[in-house]
Amino acid sequence: MDWDKLRIFHAVAAAGSLTHAGEVLGLSQSAVSRQIRALEESLNATLFHRHARGLILTEQGELLFDATSAMSKRLDAASARIRDSEEEVFGELRVTTTTGFGSLWLSRRLHRLYEKYPDLKIDLMLEERVLDLPMREADVAIRMKEPSQADLIRKRLMGVRMRLYASPAYLEAAGHPETLDDIASHRLICQSPSSVQVSAGATLVQHLMTYNVRSTLTVNNYFGVLQGVLSNLGIGVLPDYLMHDFPDLVRVLDTVESNEVPVFLAYPEELRQSRRIAAFRDFVQSEIAAYRRQRRAEAAE
CATH class of the missing domain: 3.40.190.10 (Periplasmic binding protein-like II)
Structure with a gap:
């Protein structure tokens, strides 16, 4: 099977368009179309359904795309290993x-x-x-x-716990909560329940919500939670590793925290x-x- 035709087929299948694939490959639309027709003829199979909005893979096309995708990943891996045989890190x-x-x-x-x-x-x-x-x-x-x-x-790198933090300006204006019952009179900033997050953080938030918190701001990541805290909007549920880079934040209710969340580094064998x-x-x-x-x-x- 012609490797060049497979490369062009893979680009077309990924792009869903002859024109877009041609732009990626540096070929004209007509040249790409000829190569696809030649590949279909050599396989005696139709690889794409053609319609006004672009191209859709046929069942035979899906099988071939699975194969070319696996080939592409293996070639990327081989290329990475070859580059890594050099002395320099680049x-x-x-x-x-x-x-x-x-x-x-x-x-x-x-x-x-x-x-x-x-x-x-x-x-x-x-x-x-x-x-x-x-x-x-x-x-x-x-x-x-x-x-x-x-x-x-x-490799396990470290453990993280979710804790409560607020800005000095917010606490000066709204007061320091002394017990968990006091949380009800503050605005809680946390990840939204529907967002993907560590279970330990979600469990802590669920527990805090049982104290009838009157106002909340939910965000789908901790970066947004931090911005809310820095903007003096309320008390935020944030990972403890932030304190090294944001030392002005004040921890609220020192005994309240999540279970430890392990942090792992991983890479392929x-x-x-x-x-x-x-x-x-x-x-x-x-x-x-x-x-x-x-x-x-x-x-x-």
């Missing part, structure tokens, strides 16, 4: 983590990784969906629970020898070690 590194951890902790520290490896090209994918690392949707992940996927190297992965792993571990030292120093004061 090239693309696709990192996935949650919106909260990525925007509030990781991205604030990446400048130190770039200072050491200026040729790295990091693609930071912030989403709650767990990407498939063995299928190379990402190279490395930092998740708020132990990954369940097979063929992954995983096939990238065990990757220098880019090793550089990122060592960077994260170094930053967490510094974070822990800071917390111990603060606790001793």
